[in-house]
Amino acid sequence: TQLLEQSPQFLSIQEGENLTVYCNSSSVFSSLQWYRQEPGEGPVLLVTVVTGGEVKKLKRLTFQFGDARKDSSLHITAAQPGDTGLYLCAGGVGGGSNYKLTFGKGTLLTVNP
């Protein structure tokens, strides 16, 4: 079973600060996804990265896939209260009909005004 370790587990910061969330594994993944989940709702996809070393930006969010496709990071610049939520990374394993996602345990981010 591939494991994804996310850190930190909890993060509470002030509006305007920068932060980085990490997702690490000893396994190689075919793709890495980041989801954001709000209380009482299901996770919503933010980004998918598939190439080692790939960097994607989504407004103030920057996602990076490690060169060896074993780790990823999410960096938020000038965090806003609206960024508050549970951030989940998920690694893609298997192929064809057996393709599945393995999720990290999540990082609960609170951005205080």
Add this chain to the structure above:
Amino acid sequence: DAGITQSPRHKVTETGTPVTLRCHQTENHRYMYWYRQDPGHGLRLIHYSYGVKDTDKGEVSDGYSVSRSKTEDFLLTLESATSSQTSVYFCAISDRTSSNEQFFGPGTRLTVL
């Protein structure tokens, strides 16, 4: 938003009783998944389906069974509910496009007393 509904949204039941959760989609996606989400464990895959009548086990399948008799419906059954199955259950769908995005339903909160 992807057309996914889950029913019921909340359920309280007693140990030893059978429980069936329903996931319904209007997107005609081939792949459907059942996850459970627990504090400290993140999202864990229970069962998944890669077509009508085609299902397979996930990471935590013991005590659960599934059925998919038509594309739009994926049922999760707890034959004899136990307190350890108290959790929030999420259904997800995917058409396995290049992003391999999974769209999640709103979740079912199940409490087994």
